[in-house]
Amino acid sequence: MPLPQRKAQRSKSWDYSNNGIYFVAFCTAEKHKTLGKVCRPSQKSQDGYKAMLTTLGHICEASIEDVLTHFEHISVIDHVVIPNHVHMLIEVKTNNTRQLSSFVGMVKRLSSMMAHRAGCSGQLWQRSFHDHIVRDESDLTRIREYIQENPRKWEEDRYFVP
Numbered sequence: 001m002p003l004p005q006r007k008a009q010r011s012k013s014w015d016y017s018n019n020g021i022y023f024v025a026f027c028t029a030e031k032h033k034t035l036g037k038v039c040r041p042s043q044k045s046q047d048g049y050k051a052m053l054t055t056l057g058h059i060c061e062a063s064i065e066d067v068l069t070h071f072e073h074i075s076v077i078d079h080v081v082i083p084n085h086v087h088m089l090i091e092v093k094t095n096n097t098r099q100l101s102s103f104v105g106m107v108k109r110l111s112s113m114m115a116h117r118a119g120c121s122g123q124l125w126q127r128s129f130h131d132h133i134v135r136d137e138s139d140l141t142r143i144r145e146y147i148q149e150n151p152r153k154w155e156e157d158r159y160f161v162p
Contacts, residue, residue, distance in 0.1 A: 008131045008147035021077065022100055023143045024088045029122065033083035035060060038154040056115055056124065057103040057126065060086060063111035067103060074103050078147050082154055087147050089134070104129050 035057035060081050073094035080087050092099045111122045134140050
């Protein structure tokens, strides 16, 4: 019996060797909520909803920072780590088709390695990642707002369980 064909993740009409800004998302294995939880603000607090990260969530955050030091042509404009996935807005400032996937792959590999060293077992991440090419300034603004609002909208997520 033949294996099912995976849906192509990359746009066929985009030249990934161009500089660009990308919205990237990747999920934990089986979308388990291992990276943290989202806390509602108290009535006394002026702060908004916050993702309270677990050890694995902190490992993911540290991995993003560590990997950035190895990619001089990449910057993370914004990101959020929430219970079962990560969103990042990434600028690639070089004509190299492999920069984006290499960066995301290295974040996932490093965080998995650090998680195993911290005593966690099993697979941390789902295979692959989703990317969206940021096309213009309004698209960039919309995505930045989405990332910043993501913790507040966590309760609307189909994987949310109180």
